[in-house]
Amino acid sequence: HLATSLPLPSERDHLRPSIDLVVFMIDIKSKYSLKNVETSLAHVDASFFLGKVCFLVTGVGRVNACSIETNAVCKLGEAYCSPVLFCELELEGTRIATAQRLVRMLRICAGHIPGVSALSFVSLMRKSDDD
Numbered sequence: 001h002l003a004t005s006l007p008l009p010s011e012r013d014h015l016r017p018s019i020d021l022v023v024f025m026i027d028i029k030s031k032y033s034l035k036n037v038e039t040s041l042a043h044v045d046a047s048f049f050l051g052k053v054c055f056l057v058t059g060v061g062r063v064n065a066c067s068i069e070t071n072a073v074c075k076l077g078e079a080y081c082s083p084v085l086f087c088e089l090e091l092e093g094t095r096i097a098t099a100q101r102l103v104r105m106l107r108i109c110a111g112h113i114p115g116v117s118a119l120s121f122v123s124l125m126r127k128s129d130d131d
Helices: 010-015 031-041 070-079 092-109 118-130
Strands: 022-027 053-058 084-087
Touching: 022 031, 031 070, 053 070, 053 092, 070 084, 084 092, 092 118
Parallel strands: 022 053, 053 084
Antiparallel strands: none
């Protein structure tokens, strides 16, 4: 399910499935995109930041067209203890690899991978990022 911003409308709460993973998409070419994500973050339950939120930054292949510093997005990931994935959706191979990575993350967050929790997965990602 896609939403352009949070909070989600409440009129269909009873029909909405449980949310296993929240992916905030940030278009690096649009300052509005980052501001929208920052505004939406206030509407996410704090427990989701324990492994069920990630930031997906698109448009990174065009450095000269960037309106947002990648450092600002990395700081956002650090502040919310959530991974940041960078990709260029215009390249088919990268788009497929990113989709596969998000599906793996979703399977972990939904509890479909025995022995791996969302929190342990994110802590492993953070340790590999720090190395």
